[in-house]
Structure formats: structure tokens, C-alpha cells
Amino acid sequence: MIASVRNSIERIAGPAPGPGILAAVSGGIDSMSLLHVLRSLRYDISCIHINHEQRGAASDEDAVLVGQYCEEHDIRFVEHRIGDRLTALVPSGSIQASARRLRHQLFHETAAQFGIAHVATGHNKDDQAETVLLNLLRKTGLDGLTGMPESRPIMDTEIRLIRPMLSITRITISKYADNNAVIWSEDASNQSQKYRRNRIRYSTLPALQDTDLSLDVIDEIVDMSNAVREMIDHALGDILTRASIALDDTDPRLSIKSLQGLPDVVRSWLFLRAIRKWLPGAPARRSTVQALEKLINVSTGKKIVFQEGTVWREREHLVFVRGTSDGSPGINNGHALLPALTVERITGSVDLSNIALKPGADTVLVDAATIVGALEIRFWRDGDRFMPLGMTGTKKLKSFLTDRKVNVSARRGFLVVEDAEKIVWVVGLEIDNRVRVHPDTTEILRLSTTE
Structure with missing residues (x-):
């Protein structure tokens, strides 16, 4: 497991990722095991813990657990308590989505403050399989089948979120924790059947495994996901190049003429990529694709408004404007830039x-x-x-x-x-x-x- 994590980090960031790694640690078995591995590899580590304050005393106990471990091993530690901010954001979306946006914002702010270029999380191979199945249910298109990337930028900056345990199964992590006396805490909400991910974890995946015991269902799903990602990166990338389409941050727009010349499946994939890149946080699902399909066939001046920004129909382009709900650029969290x-x-x-x-x-x-x-x-x-x-x-x-x-x-x-x-x-x-x-x-x- 240690070798697998090291190989992943070296593949992403080189043999000496500088200046250090910020480990995002919840206190659960995955992230505490990741912290133990990173320390064993003698990386320059800092640790961030996001306290969602949603489970009363249990939330504080997790923070204490992570903080004490960092103190014992001389690891720089920072805790962010987000209960009040999370409550304020929930009306604008699900609590899971709001928490994810807040976490990524705090990952970025803390890494930038410490001068760190990589934030590591404990997502594993089982998480990847669950994510692919979740994305199928959410109707997120081809990109959803690719699951979570091993590395991606946080908030369109140079700071990257990395997942060095994405090829490691939950069983392997559990054995590592037992063999190395890793102390961790179980979040009771991980057992709750009210969350779709937990139902997939404890019901859907075991049921799929029971249909053919000769197959490793998680391996099959993840292998398929990796194959789809490779296909998209090469085949679809070539199609877009020939159609003279590029997701250019300096000019966030798509040519309507070029869009109309693409196969439906490629155009849908491109819409979702554009939304994720230019209006991060906006819903990247089939309903959004359908709305954008309609937009290319209406008159100039029409628009689709999201909380994160607006897509405008111009004469020859769809223009993506990040900002407030009325599409005004240069607005962030209510403050005019x-x-x-x-x-x-x-x-x-x-x-x-x-x-x-x-x-x-x-x-x-x-x-x-x-x-x-x-x-x-x-x-x-x-x-x-x-x-x-x-x-x-x-x-x-x-x-x-x-x-x-x-x-x-x-x-x-x-x-x-x-x-x-x-x-x-x-x-x-x-x-x-x-x-x-x-x-x-x-x-x-x-x-x-x-x-």
C-alpha cells in the first residue's frame, strides 16, 4: 500500500512533491491511513480537518482525534468549523453539495496560505466504483462514467486535489490500519441508508457481486471507468480539435456552428465539460444538457441562469459568464470586483x-x-x-x-x-x-x- 501511494504521488507530482502535501483528514479509516502512509514516506505534511458540526459531540471528537495525532507527530494542523456557514448554504442545494463546495474552498485557501501545491484525500477504489454508479443515477453523461480523476485543479487554480489511494481497495486499507495500529473513528452517518451512496455501498454492490462470484465487481467497474476516460481523452479530444473547439479559459465561449456539426453524444459531453470548467458548481447533469441544446436553437439574447453564472446565446456563440444569477461578471459572493x-x-x-x-x-x-x-x-x-x-x-x-x-x-x-x-x-x-x-x-x- 505504501508503494502504491508513493507511485501515485510521483506520477502526479514527481519524486519530491514540493512544497509539501496538505492531507485532508476526516478521522475515518481511509484518511487516517493516508496520513500514516504519508508520514511513513517522510513527506513534508500539513493536515486540514473540516468539522461540519453536524453530529454534535461526535464531530468534535473526530477533530480532537486528528489534532492529537498531528500534535504527537509534529504535523502542522488546522481545523475549520463550518456548521454555521453550511446551514446558511443548505437552502441553495443539498447539504452534501454545499459541504463539498465549502471543503474545496477551504482546501484551496489553506493550501495557498501554507504555500502548498497538492491537497491529498483518502478516496479509494471502492469509492470510485460507488461514484460511477451514483453518476449513472444522476444522469451525468460520459464524464460521469469516468468517475473521479486521480488529480485535478481546485477552483481552476494551480493547486491540485490528488487522490493517491484511488487504486487501493477498502479491504486493503482496513488490513493496513490493523497491521499498523492506525487509530480512527467511525462516522455513524456512513451506515445510514438515507444516503444514496450508502445504499449503493451496502446493498447494490453486494447484490451485483452475488450475480457472479467469479468477478470482482469493483474491479470491473473501475476498469471500465478508466477505459472510458482514456477513450474520451484521446478520441473525443481529437474530434474537438478537428472541429476547432477548445475550452479556453481566456475566452469562455463555444461556436454554435461547430457545436451543430458534432455527434449528439460528443456535444453533450462538451456541454458538461464546459459547465464544470467555466461555471463550477452549476448542475452538470442531463437536464442542463437539454437546456443548452435548446439554447443553440433560439434567438440571440436568450440565456440560462444558474446560481453560479449565466450562459448567453449570441449570434454565433454560447458565452459562459461566471457571476451572480443575473449574469453580471465580476461579482463574487455579493461583492463587486x-x-x-x-x-x-x-x-x-x-x-x-x-x-x-x-x-x-x-x-x-x-x-x-x-x-x-x-x-x-x-x-x-x-x-x-x-x-x-x-x-x-x-x-x-x-x-x-x-x-x-x-x-x-x-x-x-x-x-x-x-x-x-x-x-x-x-x-x-x-x-x-x-x-x-x-x-x-x-x-x-x-x-x-x-x-
């Missing part, structure tokens, strides 16, 4: 030939005497009006963006700078005609934005 607005005063004569504005400029000059009150930056909204250069009357900003041929999805990210009375600058496009600099201007404000 606005660029900073810098205001600098310039006095004296100005060479007007050097202040011509260009579309996309992040710096503009305005007449200071025309500004009323404080300047603020915000996202534009319906009903906004301003006076474009050369005009004497105001115009709806929505119409102005349409005239500039700004796509429906892209325009939602546009920012404006306003004073107490009016919009001064549509950032990246144009200033208001009333604030432009004239030959008799005596004081100028230089406005600029920085991320």
Missing part, C-alpha cells in the same frame, strides 16, 4: 492634440470644472443615460452600446464613472460630451482604471 478608479488633477496649459480618445482606453482627461461632487465607478444598468461626444442631448446607454455593436453578454460587464449628476465616462468607450476638455479649460482631471 470593481477596478480601482484613480483621479489625478492637472493644472496649467494642456496640449489638446495629445488627448484624443481611443476605444478601449483605460485613461481619459476631463474638464474638472464640469464635475459635480465625488466620482464613483460602478456597473452600468438599464435606464442609464449619457451624452455621447458631439451630441447636445442624452441617449440611453443601452442604445449607445447597441450602436457600438457590443454583444448582449459582453455589455453586462461595462463600467461607468459618474458624478453626483451624470455619467462622466463609459469606461473603455467614450466620455460624456459635457465633460470634454476645451481650449479654455484651466484644470483637468486624469481618470484611469486599474484591476
Whole structure:
């Protein structure tokens, strides 16, 4: 078992994974055995324990168990208690899904704080077989048949979640724990039949095994899962390359023409991959695929809204915008991620030939005497009006963006700078005609934005 874990880690991270490994340890037999193995391999280990606070004193006892082990063996230990946060999130989804999102967020935050690139969990081969069967029931398509990857990025960052025991059975782990006197705690909820995974573990898999005792059902399911993953990585990847489709983080969109030329099964797989990559946390299931199929056959401007963001139908593309339920980009957990607005005063004569504005400029000059009150930056909204250069009357900003041929999805990210009375600058496009600099201007404000 030790050799198997070492080989897995070296395959993922090399012979000396630096700078260390953050072990996610619940206190159960799998994660405590993983912690014991990592210590035996003399890796630089830190440990994170997520206390869900859902089982009263038993939850605290698990935290004490893990904490004491780490103290005895000089392992850096951090506990996160998430009961209150979990309760607040449950209305937006199942408690299991909410807990998973919170765990991954805390894995990422803690690893980043410690400067660690890999977070290891104790998922095993039996877990993999259960996951494949669960995914079949959840209608998650081809990707669901691939089960859990041995390694994947956490929250689209360089920090990776690794599962070095994914090829090891639960029986092998149990024998290792017995032989090495590993102390662990049994979570009573793991026996509860109200959870679908437990019903698969204690009823479905044993029933499948009973149909043919000559087969190892778990091995068969996992082998099939690995074969599907290999097929997807090679065959479907080649199809997408020939169709000129790439899941590019810098431009999260899919060509409708290319999508329509794909086989149904490939298009469904691509939709699920795009959702997982660009709107992580959004439901990756058959109902989502069906909604996206409809979206490519409707008029421009239609959208599908998820809690995690929005998919927009443009003329030639489906555009994935991460953000709030109305699709506004740059919003995270209710806080606007606005660029900073810098205001600098310039006095004296100005060479007007050097202040011509260009579309996309992040710096503009305005007449200071025309500004009323404080300047603020915000996202534009319906009903906004301003006076474009050369005009004497105001115009709806929505119409102005349409005239500039700004796509429906892209325009939602546009920012404006306003004073107490009016919009001064549509950032990246144009200033208001009333604030432009004239030959008799005596004081100028230089406005600029920085991320």
C-alpha cells in the first residue's frame, strides 16, 4: 500500500512533491491511513480537518482525534468549523453539495496560505466504483462514467486535489490500519441508508457481486471507468480539435456552428465539460444538457441562469459568464470586483492634440470644472443615460452600446464613472460630451482604471 501511494504521488507530482502535501483528514479509516502512509514516506505534511458540526459531540471528537495525532507527530494542523456557514448554504442545494463546495474552498485557501501545491484525500477504489454508479443515477453523461480523476485543479487554480489511494481497495486499507495500529473513528452517518451512496455501498454492490462470484465487481467497474476516460481523452479530444473547439479559459465561449456539426453524444459531453470548467458548481447533469441544446436553437439574447453564472446565446456563440444569477461578471459572493478608479488633477496649459480618445482606453482627461461632487465607478444598468461626444442631448446607454455593436453578454460587464449628476465616462468607450476638455479649460482631471 505504501508503494502504491508513493507511485501515485510521483506520477502526479514527481519524486519530491514540493512544497509539501496538505492531507485532508476526516478521522475515518481511509484518511487516517493516508496520513500514516504519508508520514511513513517522510513527506513534508500539513493536515486540514473540516468539522461540519453536524453530529454534535461526535464531530468534535473526530477533530480532537486528528489534532492529537498531528500534535504527537509534529504535523502542522488546522481545523475549520463550518456548521454555521453550511446551514446558511443548505437552502441553495443539498447539504452534501454545499459541504463539498465549502471543503474545496477551504482546501484551496489553506493550501495557498501554507504555500502548498497538492491537497491529498483518502478516496479509494471502492469509492470510485460507488461514484460511477451514483453518476449513472444522476444522469451525468460520459464524464460521469469516468468517475473521479486521480488529480485535478481546485477552483481552476494551480493547486491540485490528488487522490493517491484511488487504486487501493477498502479491504486493503482496513488490513493496513490493523497491521499498523492506525487509530480512527467511525462516522455513524456512513451506515445510514438515507444516503444514496450508502445504499449503493451496502446493498447494490453486494447484490451485483452475488450475480457472479467469479468477478470482482469493483474491479470491473473501475476498469471500465478508466477505459472510458482514456477513450474520451484521446478520441473525443481529437474530434474537438478537428472541429476547432477548445475550452479556453481566456475566452469562455463555444461556436454554435461547430457545436451543430458534432455527434449528439460528443456535444453533450462538451456541454458538461464546459459547465464544470467555466461555471463550477452549476448542475452538470442531463437536464442542463437539454437546456443548452435548446439554447443553440433560439434567438440571440436568450440565456440560462444558474446560481453560479449565466450562459448567453449570441449570434454565433454560447458565452459562459461566471457571476451572480443575473449574469453580471465580476461579482463574487455579493461583492463587486470593481477596478480601482484613480483621479489625478492637472493644472496649467494642456496640449489638446495629445488627448484624443481611443476605444478601449483605460485613461481619459476631463474638464474638472464640469464635475459635480465625488466620482464613483460602478456597473452600468438599464435606464442609464449619457451624452455621447458631439451630441447636445442624452441617449440611453443601452442604445449607445447597441450602436457600438457590443454583444448582449459582453455589455453586462461595462463600467461607468459618474458624478453626483451624470455619467462622466463609459469606461473603455467614450466620455460624456459635457465633460470634454476645451481650449479654455484651466484644470483637468486624469481618470484611469486599474484591476
